[in-house]
Amino acid sequence: MKPSMFFHVLIGLLFFKSPLILAQGSSQYRLSSGDVIRIDVVGEQDLSFNDLRLTDAGSFTYPFIGDLNAQGKTAAQIEQLIADKLRGDYLVDPRVSVSVPRYRQFFISGEVRSPGVYPYQAGLTLRRAVALAGGLTKRGSESRMTIGRDQGSVTQTHKGSFDSPLLPGNAVTIARGVF
Template sequence: MISRYLIPLALSMAILLSNSGSVLAENNSTYKLASGDVININVFGEPDLSFGEVRLNDAGIFSYPFIGDVRAKGRTAAEIEQILTERLKGDYLVDPRVSVSILKYREFFISGEVKTPGGYPFQPGLTLRRAVALAGGLTERASEKRITIIRDQSPGRTPEPATLDTIVMPGDTITIDQGFF
C-alpha cells in the first residue's frame, strides 16, 4: 500500500531533479569565467589531479599540476574541461575524464541609493529587483527610473539604462540614482 504512493513520488522527484540539473548546466555552458570565480576540477579516478576549490587569480588564470598556468578568463567551464583533457592525455593519462564546475561566481556591485551598497555574491537567475533586496532595499530618495548598469563583459564598459527586471551578471556594477521631487 505504501509502495503505491512512493513510486509516483520518486518519479516526480527524479523529473524535478533532472530538470533543475539541465537548467544549471545550460547557465554554466555559456557563462564566461573571469577573475574571482571559484571552480571545482575533478579528474575521474585521479584524486591527486582533482581539486575542490580553485580560485581564478586577478588575470583569470589558475595553476595546474604537470600543465602549469591555464588561462580561464573568457572561457566556459566546458572549454576548460577540453583544455585539461587535451593536455593530460598522452603524457600523463591514457583517457582522462575531466569535469569542471563553477562553485562560486564573482560578485556584482551595487551603489547609489540603496541602504547597504557594496559587493554581493552572484546567484544564477538574479534580477536587479533581487539585487536591490540583497542590498537592503531602496532609500527614500531612490529613483526606479534612473538606474544604470555597467556589464563586466562589455568591451567599452559604458553604463546602460536598466530596469528592476534587468538580469544581473557576475561582475556587473549597478548604480541607482536619486529621483527628482
C-alpha cells in the same frame, strides 16, 4: 517532485532563458576573475580540486601543466584544455569535468542603504539585488537604474528595471530621483 511540478519546471527551462540557466554551467557562461571552479578528473584524486579561485587575471595553476588562462573561456573549453594537456604524458584518456560552484560577486552603488559587493545568487534580478543592499534610500529612483556588464575589454551600460536579470560581475548603479 510531483509530475505536474516537474512539467512546469521543464517548460520554464525550455522557454525562458533566465540568468539561472545562463549561469549554471551552460556553454555560454564565460569565466572571469573571482569565479571559483571545481575540477574533477575521473579516477585521479590528485588532479581533482574543489575550490580553485581564479586570480585577478582570470588564471589558475594546475599540477603538471602550470598556469592556465581561464579568462573569457567556458567550463567546456577549460575541460578540453586540461584533457589535451594531460593526454599522452600523464594519462591515456583523461575524462575531465569543470564546474562553477561559486560565481564572482556583483556590485551595487548609489542610492541604496548598503552599497557594496555581494555574492551572486542564481536567478538574481535587480529587485533582489536592491533588497540585498537594504533597499532604496528616500532619494533612490525606481526608474534611473543602470547595469554595467563587461564585454571583453569594454563595459556596456544599459538601463535596468526591477525585473532585469543580473549576471556575475555586473555593476549596478541606482541614481537619485528627480524631484
